[in-house]
Amino acid sequence: xxxxxxxxxxxxxxxxxxxxxxxxxxxxxxxxxxxxxxxxxxxxxxxxxxxxxxxxxxxxxxxxxxxxxxxxxxxxxxxxxxxxxxxxxxxxxxxxxxxxxxxxxxxxxxxxxxxxxxxxxxxxxxxxxxxxxxxxxxxxxxxxxxxxxxxxxxxxxxxxxxxxxxxxxxxxxxxxxxxxxxxxxxxxxxxxxxxxxxxxxxxxxxxxxxxxxxxxxxxxxxxxxxxxxxxxxxxxxxxxxxxxxxxxxxxxxxxxxx
Amino acid sequence: xxxxxxxxxxxxxxxxxxxxxxxxxxxxxxxxxxxxxxxxxxxxxxxxxxxxxxxxxxxxxxxxxxxxxxxxxxxxxxxxxxxxxxxxxxxxxxxxxxxxxxxxxxxxxxxxxxxxxxxxxxxxxxxxxxxxxxxxxxxxxxxxxxxxxxxxxxxxxxxxxxxxxxxxxxxxxxxxxxxxxxxxxxxxxxxxxxxxxxxxxxxxxxxxxxxxxxxxxxxxxxxxxxxxxxxxxxxxxxxxxxxxxxxxxxxxxxxxxxxxxxxxxxxxxxxxxxxxx
Numbered sequence: 001x002x003x004x005x006x007x008x009x010x011x012x013x014x015x016x017x018x019x020x021x022x023x024x025x026x027x028x029x030x031x032x033x034x035x036x037x038x039x040x041x042x043x044x045x046x047x048x049x050x051x052x053x054x055x056x057x058x059x060x061x062x063x064x065x066x067x068x069x070x071x072x073x074x075x076x077x078x079x080x081x082x083x084x085x086x087x088x089x090x091x092x093x094x095x096x097x098x099x100x101x102x103x104x105x106x107x108x109x110x111x112x113x114x115x116x117x118x119x120x121x122x123x124x125x126x127x128x129x130x131x132x133x134x135x136x137x138x139x140x141x142x143x144x145x146x147x148x149x150x151x152x153x154x155x156x157x158x159x160x161x162x163x164x165x166x167x168x169x170x171x172x173x174x175x176x177x178x179x180x181x182x183x184x185x186x187x188x189x190x191x192x193x194x195x196x197x198x199x200x201x202x203x204x205x206x207x208x209x210x211x212x213x214x215x216x217x218x219x220x221x222x223x224x225x226x227x228x229x230x231x232x233x234x235x236x237x238x239x240x241x242x243x244x245x246x247x248x249x250x251x252x253x254x255x256x257x258x
Numbered sequence: 259x260x261x262x263x264x265x266x267x268x269x270x271x272x273x274x275x276x277x278x279x280x281x282x283x284x285x286x287x288x289x290x291x292x293x294x295x296x297x298x299x300x301x302x303x304x305x306x307x308x309x310x311x312x313x314x315x316x317x318x319x320x321x322x323x324x325x326x327x328x329x330x331x332x333x334x335x336x337x338x339x340x341x342x343x344x345x346x347x348x349x350x351x352x353x354x355x356x357x358x359x360x361x362x363x364x365x366x367x368x369x370x371x372x373x374x375x376x377x378x379x380x381x382x383x384x385x386x387x388x389x390x391x392x393x394x395x396x397x398x399x400x401x402x403x404x405x406x407x408x409x410x411x412x413x414x415x416x417x418x419x420x421x422x423x424x425x426x427x428x429x430x431x432x433x434x435x436x437x438x439x440x441x442x443x444x445x446x447x448x449x450x451x452x453x454x455x456x457x458x459x460x461x462x463x464x465x466x467x468x469x470x471x472x473x474x475x476x477x478x479x480x481x482x483x484x485x486x487x488x489x490x491x492x493x494x495x496x497x498x499x500x501x502x503x504x505x506x507x508x509x510x511x512x513x514x515x516x517x518x519x520x521x522x523x524x525x526x527x528x529x530x531x532x533x534x535x
Contacts, residue, residue, distance in 0.1 A: 003381050004332035006411070007364040007373075014369055025411075031475035032409030032445070039371045047370075080326045080339045080363070081298050082370045121304035144303070187306035 051086035105155030119145035124242035139209030141246030269502030330361035377413035406479035418456030482511035
């Protein structure tokens with residue numbers, strides 16, 4: 001048998017375990033086939049369990065296993081690294097549990113924290129480096145590890161309680177949606193909840209980096225005085241949290257960092 | 259391109275660096291001559307794992323051991339994978355760079371398992387072509403590990419004949435996994451000592467030792483238990499042929515305290531001293 005055909009048939013057997021494919025491989029009935037089938041599936045289930053420990057505890061073993069097996073059947077792995085297999089588990093969870101934002105958001109939190117843990121390194125910009133900038137021409141860059149999403153459940157509180165070994169709260173919807181941000185500070189992945197205005201502001205800053213445009217947006221929403229004050233407090237918070245890792249100035253795009 | 263030279267033998271004893279033992283390796287002087295890491299765990303953009311590996315590298319030589327190159331893929335190697343591995347190799351300057359004689363991927367599907375190859379002339383051509391490409395990108399000779407396998411395809415040569423031809427044609431070296439020889443010999447009914455005599459002993463640069471489990475029908479290479487006596491005996495036979503080469507214990511599951519693994523590594527040392535005497 002030609003090697004490429006053998007490898008395609010073997011892959012097909014791992015995915016579908018049909019007797020016809022086993023026959024084409026020429027080893028039908030060989031006990032070794034079952035070992036490879038088990039290795040393939042056990043490794044993927046193990047990857048998902050290791051990537052989402054709190055989600056698994058929250059959902060319960062059987063519900064998590066059901067989701068994992070469904071995901072494995074729907075989305076065979078493609079990336080060279082097994083770590084990437086956790087990337088789109090959230091899609092399967094959203095399909096299986098469309099009315100459970102706590103599940104979607106817990107999955108996102110765990111995935112984002114893991115991704116941040118191995119994201120590209122970038123040194124934070126110190127407040128002193130921003131003191132003399134021409135803000136009209138300045139573009140701020142945020143740490144490559146930063147990820148944000150809108151949240152409607154108390155998943156962040158659930159995650160924190162479980163991580164700290166405390167009694168976990170009941171799952172519930174938030175009175176108002178919030179933003180979740182995940183990033184890495186030094187070597188530590190962090191999770192923080194922000195109001196929707198800051199979530200929107202971070203999205204705009206990640207897209208264009210313009211602090212003066214952000215000020216305009218906040219002035220439009222909150223009025224001159226409160227808008228400028230809020231922009232200043234957000235900037236101070238981002239600097240203090242080490243979210244800003246680069247500054248581009250004017251047409252020459254001089255980078256302080258990153 | 260001129261033929262790549264195999265790194266010289268490194269007669270030492272090492273362990274796989276696992277997360278459970280990071281603190282031991284960073285805060286104490288662990289009595290090993292080298293450590294081995296899974297390459298893919300460090301082919302990442304940044305963060306603490308790479309930082310730790312660089313700090314460990316300041317104290318110990320590091321061998322990079324891969325599981326995803328898929329040297330037997332009929333549709334070739336992935337350039338992105340090779341470039342990421344090259345970046346890590348340039349960063350760490352490892353003692354050895356190794357992967358497995360197997361395939362894991364075809365047409366974009368990646369099984370993340372070390373799947374067996376048929377030992378045919380066609381497969382040999384494909385494997386050698388892929389090894390040439392990988393070694394050219396990395397600029398150095400690699401080592402390839404004999405796999406443990408649970409089924410065997412019809413072929414025109416034995417696994418040891420395949421390995422011998424592969425090293426002759428590509429200049430690569432071998433990572434001899436003694437436990438894998440034992441497991442495959444049991445599963446397929448060949449003579450493990452004939453296997454050792456059949457491979458080119460002078461191309462072996464590293465030896466793996468590990469534990470296995472008894473499955474329902476077959477031995478399974480689980481790396482979750484101590485090395486068994488029969489494998490130690492086979493190790494003694496192996497080093498009688500290879501001479502002193504880098505030897506290490508692989509433990510990937512049920513990882514015990516470091517002291518326990520160091521005691522197991524001392525057994526390997528004693529076999530080595532006995533052979534040298």
